[in-house]
Amino acid sequence: MNLFGTLKETLTPAFQAKTAQLVGESPEKTGKALDGLFPTVAGGLLKRASTETGLDQLFRTLKKPDFDRQLLDTLPTLLDSSERTNQLIAFGNSLVSQLLPDKKSSITTMISSYAKVRNSSATSLLGLTMPLVLATLRRETVDRNLDVQGLGSLLADQREAWLGTIPEGLADKLFEVLGIDNWQGMDAALRSSGLAVQRRASAAIAAKTTAPAKTAAPLVTEELDEEPSSVNWGRWLVPALAVVALGGGAYWYLNRPQTSVADTESDPIAEQVVPVSDTLARADSASRLATALPADTAKKPG
Numbered sequence: 001m002n003l004f005g006t007l008k009e010t011l012t013p014a015f016q017a018k019t020a021q022l023v024g025e026s027p028e029k030t031g032k033a034l035d036g037l038f039p040t041v042a043g044g045l046l047k048r049a050s051t052e053t054g055l056d057q058l059f060r061t062l063k064k065p066d067f068d069r070q071l072l073d074t075l076p077t078l079l080d081s082s083e084r085t086n087q088l089i090a091f092g093n094s095l096v097s098q099l100l101p102d103k104k105s106s107i108t109t110m111i112s113s114y115a116k117v118r119n120s121s122a123t124s125l126l127g128l129t130m131p132l133v134l135a136t137l138r139r140e141t142v143d144r145n146l147d148v149q150g151l152g153s154l155l156a157d158q159r160e161a162w163l164g165t166i167p168e169g170l171a172d173k174l175f176e177v178l179g180i181d182n183w184q185g186m187d188a189a190l191r192s193s194g195l196a197v198q199r200r201a202s203a204a205i206a207a208k209t210t211a212p213a214k215t216a217a218p219l220v221t222e223e224l225d226e227e228p229s230s231v232n233w234g235r236w237l238v239p240a241l242a243v244v245a246l247g248g249g250a251y252w253y254l255n256r257p258q259t260s261v262a263d264t265e266s267d268p269i270a271e272q273v274v275p276v277s278d279t280l281a282r283a284d285s286a287s288r289l290a291t292a293l294p295a296d297t298a299k300k301p302g
Helices: 013-023 027-049 052-063 071-078 082-099 104-115 119-143 148-157 159-164 171-178 183-210 222-226 233-255 268-272 276-292
Strands: none
Touching (some): 013 027, 013 071, 013 119, 027 052, 027 171, 052 082, 071 082, 104 119, 148 159, 148 183
C-alpha cells in the first residue's frame, strides 16, 4: 500500500482552487507547492522517526485526539470556511514546530523557491499539509491498532513508496534540507527505533507490575493489638497516682508551719492562769468549811 501516495489524491482541481484563493496564489503555483510539500513533510517525519526519541514523540502525537483521522474526507467542506481553514493552518504550523522544529524555515524557503510562491504562502501551505499527513498516519495507526513498534514497521514499509512521490528536480534539495544522507538505510533505522522504544515501554510496564508494594510500619504496640477497642487505664493510673502523692508530700513539707525555739519555752503568763476546774474545786471546799463551823465562832468577841 502506498500510504503517502493517497495524499496525492487530495490534490484535486477543486482543492487546489480553494487553497489558491486562500493564500492568494494561482492554482498552478499552489498545486506545485503542495506537490512538493507532501513528500517533504512525509520525509521529515520518516527522518524524525528513525530515532527512538523521534518515533516515540510521533507515536504520542498520533495518539492524541487533537485532530480528526477522517480529516481527508471532511477537508472539502472545511475549506468552505476561511475561519476553520485558518485554524487548521495555525494548528498545523504548531505541529511543524513540535515535530520538525529545526526544519520549518528551510522547508518554506525551499518550497517558495521551487514553486515560485511567496514565503508567507509556503508557510500557510506547510501548516495545511502537516495535519493532512498526520491524519493519514493516525487513521492507519488506529485502524490497525498499531503500537509504537508497529508504527515504525509501517513507516519502514513506506520508504520506497515515499521516494516515488518526490517530484523530479526536488529530491537532492529535499534530502539536503531534511538532513537525509542515507535514505537506503532509513527502513532499518525505523524498524530498530520501533523495536527499541517498544522494549523500553514493555520494560517500564513490567517494572511497575513486579515492584513490591510498600508496607507501612505498625503504629500500635502488641498490648494495644490485643485490646484494640479499650485503653489499659491501670497501666497508666498507678504511676500517675504515685506522682501525685509524691508531689503532695513535697508540697506539704515545703509549706508546713515553722516551730521556733521561743515557741518551745514555757510561757510564764500561761503558767499563772489557773484552770477553771481548779477554781471551782477551791470554792466548793471553802463553802463546805464555812457550814461546818459553829455560828458563834464566826462572830468576834465584843
